[in-house]
Amino acid sequence: MTTRLVVRGGVVVGPKTVAPADVVIEGGRITAVGENLDVPSRSRVVDASGCWVGPGFVDIHTHLREPSVNECDTIESGARAGAIGGYCALVAMPNTEPALDSAALVAYVLQLGARTPLDVAVAGAITKGRLGESLAPMAEMAALGVRLFTDDGRAVDDPSVMRRALTYAKPLGVRLAQHCEDERLAGGGAMNEGALSSRLGLVGRPALAEELMVMRDIELAALTGGSVHFMHLTTARSMDLLRAARARGLDVTAEVTAHHVTLDESLCEGFDPIYKVHPPLRTVADVAALRRALVDGTVDAVATDHAPHSPESKDLPFDEAPPGMLGLEHAAALVYEALGGGDCDPRRFFDLLSRAPARIAQLRSSDQPVGLSGHGSDVLVGDDANLVIFDPSSQWRINRDALHSRTANTPYHERLVIGRVRATIAKGHLVVEDGELT
Amino acid sequence: MTSSIRGTNLLSLDGLSRDAIVEILEVADSFVEVNRRTIKKVPALKGRVVASIFFEESTRTRLSFETAAKRLSADVLSLAVASSSVKKGESLRDTISTIDALGIDAVVMRHGSSGAALQVSRYVPHVSVINAGDGQHQHPTQGLLDVYTIREVLAERHGTTGREGGADLLRDLHVLIVGDIRHSRVARSDVAAFGAMGAHVRLAAPGSLLPDDVASWPADVANDFDEALEWADVVGLLRLQKERGSGAYVPSLREFTRTHGLTAERARRLRPGALIMHPGPMNRGVEIDSRVADQANSVVERQVANGVPIRMAVLYLCVAGLASGAE
Structure with missing residues (x-):
């Protein structure tokens, strides 16, 4: 029955x-x-x-940590957290151990995901081992339904590799998602670069490290006609770059995270690694610019960048602790707050949390993702x-x-x-x- | 603003008021005399336990702190962590909890990561944590002993004691800090300490060794090192922090010496009576010429000597202050 x-x-x-x-x-x-x-x-x-x-939320940026050597979280527990947070679909990030850079590994994660009540899609790695050197078998992974590729956790540093990936991906009808930080500029940094990092003696991750990567990939999208998705953007200037790229008619999409629109760098003052994340929490002015971009449509989607880390790893000194924070269970409440609380337009709310991410990850019913149901519907x-x-x-x-x-x-x-x-x-x-x- | 370190921690000089610093200097005055006695010991911290935990190699700061603790009759637990469990991946919390379980009143700690002392203070709120240097952040007792040393020399010149001359001796003093400011915790503590005492602080460094966003610092930046030397009443030199990768920030040591080393020739530009500080260890021939280091106006040895009464004062205020609060 x-x-x-x-x-x-x-x-x-x-x-x-x-x-x-x-x-x-x-x-x-x-x-x-x-x-x-x-x-x-x-x-x-x-x-x-x-x-x-409204349509169930779709997270296009979830770290489910499986497979990995030291599993601090699993696909099963991640899916439970997602359900509590209102998510019906999660896109698992490929920065696992080993990285999700082959059809076999993608199939493994899809199989574990199919045992959960949610739809778990996979983002495949752009390059083998996420090393930024040679292309991962994107066509084989696309055949299993992978529609989003990223080396998340790091950017594809080499512009020639990114260019090649964009031209290879284009006829496959898939989208490349970039973790926008030029590691050569941000490398070794633990928080936003500025007066506070200077005073605290912490190496900074400058806003420019993100913006240079956004500029570069906008130009590569223009050059190749490819589709680029910018992950977890954090700066006011990135929002301006995005508007300019849209005005040129380029196929670029962007997400911000719930934490970057509700927290700012001043929280790092106490050196508590719970506030360490890449890209880092930025200034109050950046938070305000991101919130405007959420409302005015510059930003397509909100993602969680849900990143479980063991308690012992977050008890390390600030510069040694791994970056990342949980997001799935409270993202919607934070988006509601960032959209103005009582002034929050419910249509925008569901656009950001469900319809746009479903479109970006090709998880709508019209996209007919392999083995998954349709998301981001019009109800x-x-x-x-x-x-x-x-x-x-x-x-x-x-x-x-x-x-x-x-x-x-x-x-x-x-x-x-x-x-x-x-x-x-x-x-x-x-x-x-x-x-x-x- | 913290107005006294009594019964608390000493993690940073940033945010410490002038009154708090003066209190430490005056308590240190009273301990100078102890260090001149044949029996260099007072019972102020008898029965108290001070753990000295250095996650980073150090000889002078560690010796200075342990000497200070012993002269206050505290028991000292000295733990060499640099080569032990931490290397095996033990978290900061576990390391500190293990030591705390032995029963301690204070932790003197040095760590290669900025903020580590503050983190530890959250793990053991019942223990006084004294920062003996954390990454590129702060080295509070160095800043204090630098201020103390300059105040002492100026008082002698005025024919008074430091206490009589008071901290006003430092007001409007021209303090020039030179070298690898970017990577230096000493620079951050010196800027805070001299700034709190009303001195003018100026920084001189190759552009790449100035800190990020230097405009936000309570100090100005010298356009010309040679001119700044003529301006200075005190010159504080810093070691090039090669272990923090400073080597890559300048083309060569030779060029660093040429542009920002205190050579014998440059030292002639100094005003008569200008004082030269260095937190040690010195790289003679790099940031400072060997002859300049040994000049009469160099206070390097006095800095080392004053380290003990300053650290006695800090330990006394932090630890004994706790007891009086509890009684």
């Missing part, structure tokens, strides 16, 4: 319209959308009163039922000890936030209800 789900009393957020409607789900698909629908018998009712009902009859029910008035306190990842490296411990995922429906199944895993 298939369970019929009725999401009742919420406000459905479409790409254009925001209107009260119930949503009926059966057999993994949306079978009815409308106001005050009759609840058929043998239905499970999900209370969505006071909530936004219409016939769409695959990947939905999130988000309560924009629920206030809660983030608690690192109550997270579902295996690690607790969140910089938001004890922060009071507004906006909570009440329920997540992934592939037609209610996986989170009342903020808890079912």
Whole structure:
């Protein structure tokens, strides 16, 4: 017997319209959308009163840490954290050990992902071993459904390799995503370069290290006609570069992370490695510029760059500790805050967290990703039922000890936030209800 | 602004008030006398335990701190961590917890990473943490003993004691800091210490060895080293931190010496009575000419001697201050 789900009393957020409607789900698909629908018998009712009902979130930048030598997190626990955070699809980053640079490794991760309630897609490495030297077998990986490639964790430093990768990727219909930091300029740095790093005696990662890479790849996109996605951009100037590239009609997309729009470099003052991340937390002015870019559409998507790290590794000195922080479980609340809280436009909210990332990663139903359901939908009859029910008035306190990842490296411990995922429906199944895993 | 280190930690001179520094200098005055006695010991920290943990090689600072602790009658636990468990990947928290479990009142620590002392102070909030140098960040007792030494010499010239002449002796003093400022924790502590005492601080270095965003520092930058030498009442030289990769920041040591070394010829530009400081160890022939280092106006040996009373004062204020608070 298939369970019929009725999401009742919420406000459905479409790409254009925001209107009260119930949503009926059966057999993994949306079978009815409308106001005050009759609840058929043998239905499970999900209370969505006071909530936004929209397409489940899509994270195009998740570190699931599997396979790796010292697994501080797994695909299974990462997917649970994602579900709690309202995510229905995660794109696993390839900077694992070994790197996801072959069809066999991609297949392995897809297989583990298929055991979770979510859709786990894979971003393949651009170069073998993410060494930035020779191209990884992108066509073989693309045949398994890989649509996004990146050497994330580091940039493809050599411009000739990046150029070659762009020209190779173009006919495959896939997109290259760049970690924008010129490591030769940022190398050895632990925080944003500026007055604070100078005073603290920490080596800085200059904004220019990011911006030079953005400039370079904009020009390479122009030269090759290729598609570039800029990951986790952090500076005001990067936003200007992006606007200029768009004006030239180039196929560039960009994400920012939830932490770069809610935290700034001043947190590094106490040398607590929980605030260490690459690219680094920037200035208050950068945070403000990123928030404007979120609202005005310069930025396409918000990603988490969810990066679990073991507690012992975050107990190292600041310069030795690994960069990265958790994101999946609280990203939506932080995006709500960055979009102005009560002034947050729900359509923009779902564009940033679901529709645009699904488009960038080619995870919409029209993209027919191999073996995965469709994401970032318009919440219409016939769409695959990947939905999130988000309560924009629920206030809660983030608690690192109550997270579902295996690690607790969140910089938001004890922060009071507004906006909570009440329920997540992934592939037609209610996986989170009342903020808890079912 | 911290107005006293009594009963707390000494992690940085940045943010330490003038009053806090004067208090340390005056307590150090009272310990100078102890160091002149035949029996160089007072019972101030009897029964207290000071752990000295140097994650980075050091001889002079370590000896100075341990001497200071012993003269206060503290028991000293001296741990050579540079070659032990840390190399095996032990976290800072575990290393400190292990030592803390032995029962300690203070930790004197040096570490190659900026901020390590502050991190440790969070792990053991019940212990006084005294930073003996953290990466490129701070070397607070060096800054204090530099201020102390200059104050002492100026007081002698005025025919007073440091305490009588007070810290006002340093007001409007021209202090020139020269060399590898970018990588120097001593420079950061000196700038804070002399700045707090009202001195004018000027920096001179090859462009690549100035810190990032130097305009944000409470100091100005010399356009011309030779002119700055004529301006200075005090010249503080710094070692080229080759272990931090400074070598790559200048084309050669020879060129560094040519542009920013205190050669005998350059030393002639100094005002009469201008004082020369160096935190040691000196690279004679690189940042300082050997003859200049031994000139009468060089206070290098006095700096070393003053290290002991300054560190006694810091240990006393941090540790004994704790006890009085607890009683």
